[in-house]
Amino acid sequence: MQLDNLNREHMCSGHVGCPGCGAALAMRFLLKALGNKTIMIIPACCWSIIAGPYPQSTLKIPVLHSAFETGGAVASGVRAAHDIKGDTETTVVTWAGDGGTFDIGFQALSGAVERNENFIYVCYDNEAYMNTGVQRSSSTPYGAWTTTTPGQHWKRLRKKNIVEALVAHRIPYAATASIAFPEDLMRKAKKAKDMAGSRFIHIFSSCPTGWGMPSEMSVKIARMAVQTTIFPLYEVEDGLRYTINYTPKGYLVNEYFRLQGRFKHLTEEDLESIQEMVDEDWNLLLRKAGVALETS
Amino acid sequence: MAAQQTPTNRTPLLIPCSYLTTExxxxxxxxxxxxxxxxKTSPCSAACPAGEDIGRVEMLTAQGSFKEAWETVMMENPFPGVCGRVCYHPCEQQCNRKEFDEPVAIHSLERFLADTASRYELQLSLQKLESKKQKIAIVGSGPSGLAAGYFLTLLGYQADIFEALPEPGGVLRWGIPLYRLPLSILNREIAQIRELGVQIHCGKSISQEFWRGGKSEYDAIFLGCGHSRSVPLKISGEDLAGVKDGLQFLADIRRGEVSALDGTAAVIGGGNTAVDTARSAARFGAKVILIYRRRRQDMPAFAEEVEMALEEGVELWELQTPVNIAAQDGDFVVTLQHMHVIGKDGQRKARVKPDSNKKKKIRVQHLFKAVGTEASETWYEPPKKTRGMLRLSNCVLLHKSREPTLVYGGDLVADIKSVAHAVASGKQAAIALDILFHEGLDAVRPRLQSCLVAEGPSISWETYIGGPRSLRNQRVVRYSDLNTDYFQFAPMMIQPRLLPEERFQSFAEINLKIGASLAIREAERCFNCGLxxxxxxxxxxxxxxxxxxxxxxxxxxxxxxxxxxxxxxxxxxxxxxxxxxxxxxxxxx
Missing domain, CATH: 3.30.70.20 (Alpha-Beta Plaits)
Known part of the structure; x- marks a missing residue:
C-alpha cells in the first residue's frame, strides 16, 4: 500500500460512533483503499447514524441512505445510472451491517450478485442489531447474549457463514477482513476495486457497546478472533480459488470469550464444545483451500 | 391539463442533501x-549500573543511525568499547524480550557501536557546559577516575588525573587480559577522554599530604585508587617464594615478563581475577586447576567467563579450600580441605563448612592466589561516619570547610566491583560535586534523586542536564505492559567466536566483530520498552x-x-x- 493512500482520509472527525467503534475504523480503512471516486449506499444500520444527521455527513464521498432491505437493489440501480452517464470510473459500494446483509438485505444481495452486478458489497459485521439495541441476527455467534437471547436463553444456533453463501453464487471475489489487520483489509479493498462484477468483503468489526467489553479492547478482540480462527482471514476468487491469508498457531478460544460480557454465562463445557465447532469450521476451510489437515 | 412535460431536468431533486461535515x-x-x-523507562536501562538509555540506543541502531546511537551511549558512559566487552551485562537479565523468546544481545550491540565509531573515527559532538572556576584532582586513572574526569569536564570543570603507573587505565590496562579487551580499544577510549580536555598525569603518585594543610589548589579530590593489593589466604606457606599473586601475574603478562609455564598450575579463588589468571596461565601452556571453596554457581566470576574457561580446558575443583602450602623440590604441595554446603549466605552464595577430615594433597608447579583484593593504603578507605559525610549509592562524599572535598569512588566503596559500577561512581561523583558547588551539601541527595533511572541506583547524566530523557516517567515497563502481537519470534544473534583450539595460539580477542546488517537485525529485536x-x-x-x-x-x-x-x-x-x-x-x- 502506498504511503499517500494511507495518509489520505475520506472521513471527518466528529462522527457519532461509540468510543472504540470497530465499524468506524472499518470504514476509515476501506475508504483509504478505495479513494474518493466512490459512491456509497448505506441501508439501515449503525452507519446510518454514525454518518451524521441531516444536514451533516461525516464522509467526504457521496452517500445514499437506503431502506434496510434494498442494499443490493439500490446499488444495482446506481451502477446502472452511472453506466448510462458513461461514468465507469466510480466504484459503487454498498456498506451494510450484518442485519442488512445476513437477514433483511439478503434477498436483494443474492439477487444482485446472481446478476453479477458490477459493485462491491461490504458487510461490516458486529454480530447483532447494535443500533436498535443489540437484537440477535443470523450473524450472532453461538453462545452470545443479546437482548432477544437474554439470560439462560443465549443463542444456541450457529452463525450463518455468509462468505460461503456468497461463494456459492460464484462471484468473482469474496473475502473476509478484520479491523485488526488494516494492511490486509486495505489490500483486499484495493484488489476488489480493481476487479469487475460482484465483489463481497466481510469485515469483522467489534462493538464495545453490544459485546460488553472495554472500548480500548476492540482491536485486540478483533485480532483474537482471527488468531483463534473464529474469524479466519481468507479470500475466494470466482467461487473456486481459496487463499488463506493468515494461519495462526495454537491460540485457544477461551481467552476471546472470557474478555466479552456477552459470553460471560458460558461454562467450561460450553467453551469446549465451541472450541470443537471452531476447529471443525477451520478444518473445513483448510480442506476447501486444499491445505493439508493439521494432525491434531 | 397541460401537455405532458418532458421529465428530468426541470423537476427539482427532492432528496435532502447534506452540506455540512460532522466536524x-x-x-x-x-x-x-x-x-x-x-x-517510560525500559527495564534494561534501570538495570544498567551506568544507566545507559538502552531502549533508545537500540532504536537508533535499528534505524542505522550509528553515530547518534553511539553518542547516546557516550552520554552516560565513556567506555562503550570496554563495557561492550567486559561488562557482565545485567541489562540482558532484565530484558523483557527474555519472556518472549531470548533477550537482546545488548552488550554485542554496544560493542558494535564503539567499534563502528572507531572504524569511521567518529567525533563526539557532546557539548561541554560553560566553564566553571573549580578545579578537581582525581587520584587513579582506572574506570572510575576516568569517568569522573570525563563527566566533570563535560560539566565545565577542570579535571586533573594523577596516575602512579606509567600508563593510564588502571585495572582495565593491567588486570583484564587482552583476549577480553584489546589494548587498541582501551587506548582509543582514553584518548577520547583526553581530547575532551581531561589532563592525565602519569607516573605521579599522590600521598595524603597532597591536600593536607589547606594548601591544595584543588577544590575537590576524587579518590579512585582501586583495590590493588591481594587479600592474604592466611595459611602457612602462602609467602613461599614462587607463590604468585593473580593480579600481579596479569600485570606481568601485560609488561611482557611472562614466558612459558610448564606443568600444572593451581589458581585459588572464584572471582574474575582468578578466572582471568587461570585462562591466561592456560595460554602459556600450563594445565590449570581452579580451586574454589564454594560451588560453581556461587562463583563471583561472570558465568560466561567460567563457561569459556572450562571450554579452554581449565579444570574446576569446587568445595575445596587450601589449608597448607609446602615447597618440595621446586614444586608446591597444597593440602586441600573438602568443604560442604550447610546453607545459604544472603542471596546467592552457599555457606560452607569444612567436612571433618576429608583432605587431599596436590602437587603443582605454579601457584596463584586470587581470593580478592583490598585497598593498598588504609587512607584510601573512607573514614567511619563523620560530620559532613554523605554516603551515596556509588561514592562517599566528605565535605570539609577548610580542605578540599573528598570523594571516595570506584572499587574503594563498591559492593559490586565492575567497570559499569566504576563508571556509575565517577558519574555520580561528578554530578554530586556540581550540585555541591552550586547548591550546597543539603541539595546533593534530593537533586540526585531526581535524576535516577527508575528507582535507581543508576543515575542519568542526560536527565541531570535536562535532556529529553528527563521528561520520561520513571516507571519501568514490564512484559505484561507491552502489546506483543506486533512482535515476531526471532532468536538472539549468535556471537561469532574463535574456536577453543584457536584461542591458545595468542591473546587475540575471542569475540569477533559483527557486521552492520547483523547488528541492525539484532537491534530490531529490541522492544524499545516505553519508547x-x-x-x-x-x-x-x-x-x-x-x-x-x-x-x-x-x-x-x-x-x-x-x-x-x-x-x-x-x-x-x-x-x-x-x-x-x-x-x-x-x-x-
Whole structure:
C-alpha cells in the first residue's frame, strides 16, 4: 500500500460512533483503499447514524441512505445510472451491517450478485442489531447474549457463514477482513476495486457497546478472533480459488470469550464444545483451500 | 391539463442533501478517559549500573543511525568499547524480550557501536557546559577516575588525573587480559577522554599530604585508587617464594615478563581475577586447576567467563579450600580441605563448612592466589561516619570547610566491583560535586534523586542536564505492559567466536566483530520498552481521526476536540509509550 493512500482520509472527525467503534475504523480503512471516486449506499444500520444527521455527513464521498432491505437493489440501480452517464470510473459500494446483509438485505444481495452486478458489497459485521439495541441476527455467534437471547436463553444456533453463501453464487471475489489487520483489509479493498462484477468483503468489526467489553479492547478482540480462527482471514476468487491469508498457531478460544460480557454465562463445557465447532469450521476451510489437515 | 412535460431536468431533486461535515460536533466532550503520550523507562536501562538509555540506543541502531546511537551511549558512559566487552551485562537479565523468546544481545550491540565509531573515527559532538572556576584532582586513572574526569569536564570543570603507573587505565590496562579487551580499544577510549580536555598525569603518585594543610589548589579530590593489593589466604606457606599473586601475574603478562609455564598450575579463588589468571596461565601452556571453596554457581566470576574457561580446558575443583602450602623440590604441595554446603549466605552464595577430615594433597608447579583484593593504603578507605559525610549509592562524599572535598569512588566503596559500577561512581561523583558547588551539601541527595533511572541506583547524566530523557516517567515497563502481537519470534544473534583450539595460539580477542546488517537485525529485536519509535499505530487505529501528524519532536499530537477517550491508541501501542488517565472534569484545555 502506498504511503499517500494511507495518509489520505475520506472521513471527518466528529462522527457519532461509540468510543472504540470497530465499524468506524472499518470504514476509515476501506475508504483509504478505495479513494474518493466512490459512491456509497448505506441501508439501515449503525452507519446510518454514525454518518451524521441531516444536514451533516461525516464522509467526504457521496452517500445514499437506503431502506434496510434494498442494499443490493439500490446499488444495482446506481451502477446502472452511472453506466448510462458513461461514468465507469466510480466504484459503487454498498456498506451494510450484518442485519442488512445476513437477514433483511439478503434477498436483494443474492439477487444482485446472481446478476453479477458490477459493485462491491461490504458487510461490516458486529454480530447483532447494535443500533436498535443489540437484537440477535443470523450473524450472532453461538453462545452470545443479546437482548432477544437474554439470560439462560443465549443463542444456541450457529452463525450463518455468509462468505460461503456468497461463494456459492460464484462471484468473482469474496473475502473476509478484520479491523485488526488494516494492511490486509486495505489490500483486499484495493484488489476488489480493481476487479469487475460482484465483489463481497466481510469485515469483522467489534462493538464495545453490544459485546460488553472495554472500548480500548476492540482491536485486540478483533485480532483474537482471527488468531483463534473464529474469524479466519481468507479470500475466494470466482467461487473456486481459496487463499488463506493468515494461519495462526495454537491460540485457544477461551481467552476471546472470557474478555466479552456477552459470553460471560458460558461454562467450561460450553467453551469446549465451541472450541470443537471452531476447529471443525477451520478444518473445513483448510480442506476447501486444499491445505493439508493439521494432525491434531 | 397541460401537455405532458418532458421529465428530468426541470423537476427539482427532492432528496435532502447534506452540506455540512460532522466536524462541528466536538465529540471530545464525551471523553472521561484521556490518552496521552508518555515515555517510560525500559527495564534494561534501570538495570544498567551506568544507566545507559538502552531502549533508545537500540532504536537508533535499528534505524542505522550509528553515530547518534553511539553518542547516546557516550552520554552516560565513556567506555562503550570496554563495557561492550567486559561488562557482565545485567541489562540482558532484565530484558523483557527474555519472556518472549531470548533477550537482546545488548552488550554485542554496544560493542558494535564503539567499534563502528572507531572504524569511521567518529567525533563526539557532546557539548561541554560553560566553564566553571573549580578545579578537581582525581587520584587513579582506572574506570572510575576516568569517568569522573570525563563527566566533570563535560560539566565545565577542570579535571586533573594523577596516575602512579606509567600508563593510564588502571585495572582495565593491567588486570583484564587482552583476549577480553584489546589494548587498541582501551587506548582509543582514553584518548577520547583526553581530547575532551581531561589532563592525565602519569607516573605521579599522590600521598595524603597532597591536600593536607589547606594548601591544595584543588577544590575537590576524587579518590579512585582501586583495590590493588591481594587479600592474604592466611595459611602457612602462602609467602613461599614462587607463590604468585593473580593480579600481579596479569600485570606481568601485560609488561611482557611472562614466558612459558610448564606443568600444572593451581589458581585459588572464584572471582574474575582468578578466572582471568587461570585462562591466561592456560595460554602459556600450563594445565590449570581452579580451586574454589564454594560451588560453581556461587562463583563471583561472570558465568560466561567460567563457561569459556572450562571450554579452554581449565579444570574446576569446587568445595575445596587450601589449608597448607609446602615447597618440595621446586614444586608446591597444597593440602586441600573438602568443604560442604550447610546453607545459604544472603542471596546467592552457599555457606560452607569444612567436612571433618576429608583432605587431599596436590602437587603443582605454579601457584596463584586470587581470593580478592583490598585497598593498598588504609587512607584510601573512607573514614567511619563523620560530620559532613554523605554516603551515596556509588561514592562517599566528605565535605570539609577548610580542605578540599573528598570523594571516595570506584572499587574503594563498591559492593559490586565492575567497570559499569566504576563508571556509575565517577558519574555520580561528578554530578554530586556540581550540585555541591552550586547548591550546597543539603541539595546533593534530593537533586540526585531526581535524576535516577527508575528507582535507581543508576543515575542519568542526560536527565541531570535536562535532556529529553528527563521528561520520561520513571516507571519501568514490564512484559505484561507491552502489546506483543506486533512482535515476531526471532532468536538472539549468535556471537561469532574463535574456536577453543584457536584461542591458545595468542591473546587475540575471542569475540569477533559483527557486521552492520547483523547488528541492525539484532537491534530490531529490541522492544524499545516505553519508547516511541514512530510506528504510527496510535494514528492508524484512531476511529475518530483525532491523532494528527505534525512537526513537534514526537511527530504527532492528539486532537482532544474529537478524541472520545476510547483508549485504542494506548492498547495498540506495542511499546507502552502512551497512558490512559482519568479526565479531570475541571480541565478545560
Amino acid at each position: 462541528g460536533n466536538k465529540t471530545g466532550s464525551w471523553r472521561f478517559l484521556r490518552p496521552r503520550y508518555e515515555e 516511541c519509535n514512530q510506528c504510527d499505530n496510535c494514528q492508524l487505529f484512531c476511529p475518530e481521526i483525532a491523532v494528527t501528524r505534525d512537526n513537534n519532536p514526537r511527530g504527532r499530537h492528539i486532537n482532544y476536540d474529537y478524541c472520545k477517550g476510547c483508549g485504542l491508541c494506548v492498547v495498540e501501542c506495542p511499546r507502552n509509550a502512551m497512558i490512559l488517565e482519568e479526565e479531570l472534569l475541571c480541565d478545560t484545555s
